[in-house]
Amino acid sequence: MKAQVIRSFGDANVFQLEDLPVPRVLAGHVLIEVKATSVNPIDTKVRSGAVPAVSPDLPAVLHGDVAGVVREVAEDVTNFKQGDEVYGLAGGFKGMGGALAQYMLVDERLIAHKPKNITMEEAAAIPLVTLTAWKALFQRAKIGEHDEVLIHGAAGGVGHIAIQLAKWIGATVYTTASNQAKLQIGKDLGADVAINYKKSSVQEYIDRYTNGKGFFTIFDTVGGQNLDNSFAAAAKHGTIVTIAARSTHDLTPLHSKGLTFHVVFLLLDVLNDTHRKELGETLKKITNIIEQGKLKPLIDSNVFSFDEVTEAHQYLESGQAVGKIVLVNKW
Incomplete structure (x- = not known):
């Protein structure tokens, strides 16, 4: 062959x-x-x-x-x-x-x-992106009907699937992207609110959409600097799930807010009999x-x-x- x-x-x-x-x-x-x-x-x-x-x-x-x-x-x-x-x-x-x-x-x-x-x-x-999003949203974050979730990366491989799964379960979905075309993709996939992170700071969008309290559930599919943004956007006692944690971060916000932090690395399941x-x-x-x-x-x-x-x-x-x-x- x-x-x-x-x-x-x-x-x-x-x-x-x-x-x-x-x-x-x-x-x-x-x-x-x-x-x-x-x-x-x-x-x-x-x-x-x-x-x-x-x-x-x-x-x-x-x-x-x-x-x-x-x-x-x-x-x-x-x-x-x-x-x-x-x-x-x-x-x-x-x-x-x-x-x-x-x-x-x-x-x-x-x-x-x-x-x-x-x-x-x-x-x-x-397969990979959907199984990853499923594990993040339903097994780690445990979102359900009427929950609110912020999903970073509206047009990304995992992000665009996560939006659809969250809507399927009945959640209210907020999503972020870098330009109007990607924001529209997020809306077309069912996101209730699409946020241009290049035009709105974290503080601006949590003030606007959560009255400054932050999001209780965040799925970060981007990582890097955006993981710090997720820490900043999280509500007290909130949950953050990421698929990109190969970077160094100050974990002080996790402590000061009492956050729960999960990492999903799906290949561990593939390789585990x-x-x-x-x-x-x-x-x-x-x-x-x-x-x-x-x-x-x-x-x-x-x-x-x-x-x-x-x-x-x-x-x-x-x-x-x-x-x-x-x-x-x-x-």
Whole structure:
């Protein structure tokens, strides 16, 4: 089979097209003919060598998000059969082959049947960002109907999904973005209030929307300086969840406000054998929400082929993408 392989960690030029053996099916696994994948920030970090704790041994095939068709199943697999269309966050990390290949061997616990009302390309954009947003909002922040939540990064991969999930559960959603186009995306996705953080200071928007008390629940998908902004925007005894905490911060606001602070790093669940079943079960719930028309991925207008993986990584790292970057297998 054809595959995009890296033999060393580095910049986006490390990918090279190679012929590899088709993986043999193992117990509890299925072989997928890959139709599409998407690139996430974690994929670029793995490629660069920045996260050795979760990186596969070299040479490696990267990318976790996958959508495709089941071509072979192990004898002990009963939930899937040959010809099923499936999707999931299923590899590309330590001990697991990735999606940048014609075929991918996946643990059946990490996939679900593809929603019937979306394309393979859309399905490939769903798993990592949606499972991340689900864990952040419902398992960590525990938001519910009538809650208010501030979601940073309206047009980002995780942010745009988080807005839709929060609205699905019945919350009131405030979101931030850097320009009018991204603010409109947030509104179109269901956000009740969209805030231009370049034109309104934290103090200005908490005064305007919370009477100066701050937000009780904040989901920060941006990190860096914005995490400090989240500390400043939080109400006393509030909860902050982040997916980007690889930075140094003064934690005094957490103490002075009595805040609860959570970090979500979804790959820990992917790599932990005891957590995989939960991911697959959650993906089934997500499938139902998608088929109800309550959730849809935002796909960047630039769609790449597997032969253009270098360009796809460079585009993500440029910061110009809106929503998710998808790659289609044309081999």
